[in-house]
Amino acid sequence: MKKTTLCLAACAFLALFAFCCMLAWREQIPPERRTAEAEAEFAQFTAKLEDAVLKLPPNYCLGGRDPTKMTVKDRLAAFVAGPCLPIITVPGHQGTRLRVQIDCETFKNTQPGLFADCGWDTCEHGFFKRSPDKEYTLWVPRVFDSFSILSFSDRTSRCFGGLFSLVHNPKAEDPFEKFGEVPGLKVTWYGNTEQTKQDSNCGATAGEDLMSVPFEDRLCDACPAFRNMRQYLERLGYQSGLTFQNIPYDFRISVNNNKARHSLTNSIRHLSNITGKKVVIAAHSLGNLVSLQTLNEMAQEEKDKRIALFLSMAAPFTGAAKALECVLGGNPDYVVSFNFGLRIAGQRYLAQTNSVFADLIPSFNYFLFKDEPWAKELYARALLESKFDPATPEGAAFWSNYSNSSENRHLKFFPLPTERCFSGFKGRKDHCSLNMNDMLHETSAVIGDAMYDYSFKDILEVLEKHSMVTPAIRDFLTERNNSKLPWLPNPGVPTAVAFYSHLVTKTGLIYNQDPKLATEANKAYHPDGVTNTGGDDVVPTAGPLLAATKWAYEFETGVENAKPVKVLEFCSSYNQRGSFYDAEASPKSVNANEYIGVGCACQPEAGGSTSGEFCRHSTMIRDAGIMDYIGSILDANAFNPEFKDAAFVNLTEEDLLSIPQQCTHIF
Numbered sequence: 001m002k003k004t005t006l007c008l009a010a011c012a013f014l015a016l017f018a019f020c021c022m023l024a025w026r027e028q029i030p031p032e033r034r035t036a037e038a039e040a041e042f043a044q045f046t047a048k049l050e051d052a053v054l055k056l057p058p059n060y061c062l063g064g065r066d067p068t069k070m071t072v073k074d075r076l077a078a079f080v081a082g083p084c085l086p087i088i089t090v091p092g093h094q095g096t097r098l099r100v101q102i103d104c105e106t107f108k109n110t111q112p113g114l115f116a117d118c119g120w121d122t123c124e125h126g127f128f129k130r131s132p133d134k135e136y137t138l139w140v141p142r143v144f145d146s147f148s149i150l151s152f153s154d155r156t157s158r159c160f161g162g163l164f165s166l167v168h169n170p171k172a173e174d175p176f177e178k179f180g181e182v183p184g185l186k187v188t189w190y191g192n193t194e195q196t197k198q199d200s201n202c203g204a205t206a207g208e209d210l211m212s213v214p215f216e217d218r219l220c221d222a223c224p225a226f227r228n229m230r231q232y233l234e235r236l237g238y239q240s241g242l243t244f245q246n247i248p249y250d251f252r253i254s255v256n257n258n259k260a261r262h263s264l265t266n267s268i269r270h271l272s273n274i275t276g277k278k279v280v281i282a283a284h285s286l287g288n289l290v291s292l293q294t295l296n297e298m299a300q301e302e303k304d305k306r307i308a309l310f311l312s313m314a315a316p317f318t319g320a321a322k323a324l325e326c327v328l329g330g331n332p333d334y335v336v337s338f339n340f341g342l343r344i345a346g347q348r349y350l351a352q353t354n355s356v357f358a359d360l361i362p363s364f365n366y367f368l369f370k371d372e373p374w375a376k377e378l379y380a381r382a383l384l385e386s387k388f389d390p391a392t393p394e395g396a397a398f399w400s401n402y403s404n405s406s407e408n409r410h411l412k413f414f415p416l417p418t419e420r421c422f423s424g425f426k427g428r429k430d431h432c433s434l435n436m437n438d439m440l441h442e443t444s445a446v447i448g449d450a451m452y453d454y455s456f457k458d459i460l461e462v463l464e465k466h467s468m469v470t471p472a473i474r475d476f477l478t479e480r481n482n483s484k485l486p487w488l489p490n491p492g493v494p495t496a497v498a499f500y501s502h503l504v505t506k507t508g509l510i511y512n513q514d515p516k517l518a519t520e521a522n523k524a525y526h527p528d529g530v531t532n533t534g535g536d537d538v539v540p541t542a543g544p545l546l547a548a549t550k551w552a553y554e555f556e557t558g559v560e561n562a563k564p565v566k567v568l569e570f571c572s573s574y575n576q577r578g579s580f581y582d583a584e585a586s587p588k589s590v591n592a593n594e595y596i597g598v599g600c601a602c603q604p605e606a607g608g609s610t611s612g613e614f615c616r617h618s619t620m621i622r623d624a625g626i627m628d629y630i631g632s633i634l635d636a637n638a639f640n641p642e643f644k645d646a647a648f649v650n651l652t653e654e655d656l657l658s659i660p661q662q663c664t665h666i667f
Helices: 002-026 036-054 072-081 104-110 112-117 154-163 227-236 260-275 286-297 300-306 321-328 344-353 373-387 393-402 456-466 470-482 515-520 542-556 617-622 624-634 653-662
Strands: 087-090 098-102 135-139 185-189 244-246 279-284 307-313 445-447 450-452 495-499 503-511 529-535 565-570 594-598
Touching: 036 624, 072 260, 072 653, 087 260, 087 286, 104 112, 112 154, 154 344, 227 244, 227 617, 227 624, 244 260, 260 279, 260 286, 260 300, 279 286, 279 624, 286 307, 300 307, 307 624, 321 344, 321 456, 321 503, 344 470, 373 542, 445 456, 450 456, 456 470, 456 515, 495 542, 542 565, 565 624, 594 624, 617 624
Parallel strands: 087 244, 087 279, 279 307, 307 495, 445 503, 495 565, 565 594
Antiparallel strands: 098 135, 098 185, 445 450, 503 529
């Protein structure tokens, strides 16, 4: 009895300790976010989130009919006859729950060191045996798993890093075979394994509740991921696998080698075929690169037939300094006090084997386009904004003259600094601006006395000399370049490029010493300083704007198959017009390039102020203002009461029930 009591007390202590650790994990944010003011901002963010769902007319996309009193076929018929478009969501890096399946004997025999690091010594099961289960949640792992990312132990970190690794096969001709699994392991998304398939919801579950713990919203405000979006869509009348589809995928693998593109292509065809309607692709972060590559590979005729809009949110089209930081000296967000968390021993595995880092590190496309007329104007505008403050008489006069000058040709759709876009954001001036640096003259890294810019040559030199990813970096970058993503190919469909600009965001890293010396000694080395710009705290504003300006210019100048671009600046009050669309016919359509301000959950009341910290890169897909706006985009007068080209009419109720259950279109 005494032993039992002691055991229970120990378990309670460990549970409390883990809970506090997760709180600490969440609070790796500036101290001001732990103030009463910050708690009030968080309360506002979550309250607006709840209101966004509850204020919706229930089942709007079904004509207000109650789906609980309808067959699946009748519900689908109501959706097809109604005003809404089908939607596909594509999550970003670390936005998909992953599972690892273990073939114990193979893993033990081929990876004995890693097997031991994970605390296992046998494949036999028993009360006193230390053997692995058949499968685990790999991302995000549970607190008490032997590969938890909350640990004081290098061994535990090595276990996670090893399980999370990829095996590079540089001689493979098939791009999908370039990166394989560690022998004895199989990693896939949650819902695609024997133990989780009943909880798949056709891929939706894999994109939400990444931590899967009580009070998740409080512990990790980004971890609910697409859960709120899915709830929002379901209240409108959407069904996963039939009118809505999330694309789960293995985010460790670079875009050019990732089968997510097949899943997305198949889902576009599936939703379009079954409803007879065009679809909206709503991508977040890395999901934008997956989506753009998919669109680049589709025939134009098919894109014109099947896709209504590409909604790009927080796209790292030019990469992010945060990714470079991860592969140089380690990610500071992975550890808290006393080196507790995922230590450098585990992070090294990720940097050396996860090829996706090549897609996310700063790209050379700033230099690639430097002689293009639209890029010259964009860079010049950024430089002029730093020189002429519209709040001064000199600045106001300059911008007044600039409005009609030859220097303002390709950015006419973007408001001038004499206009007001923001109010009450502490880190963002009220006047409209690109809020981006002159990236041609920025440094991506300063290491000792060496300075590196954003050219391909300098980025490659940084990685080869100073990073943890040295052995395979050239192959990784070759795969990125093979995808053509640095060239920002035109999507060939109407596009909305959406971004935050109100948060301080890293653009350059400063190390007094070579970080490689530290990581080779199994120590993290975080930057001694940084240079900053505007953005969403991960992606600098320049990334989305570079792509948007290029594509808008191509539409403006009549480039074949180029379509109009809407630039959506979240939290901006400028041109917050009622409808996203230019023509209100059936269906609604987009016909012109335009800047539109979109309200966000962080916007303060009149006369108030906010840090805007809760409206950032990782929480963008949970922003109530943004979800509400997506709802208005989906409400496109896309009525199809005659069920033209809608394949569901030829399917039985049993057929339709089996589609979300089997969900073969995302494999």
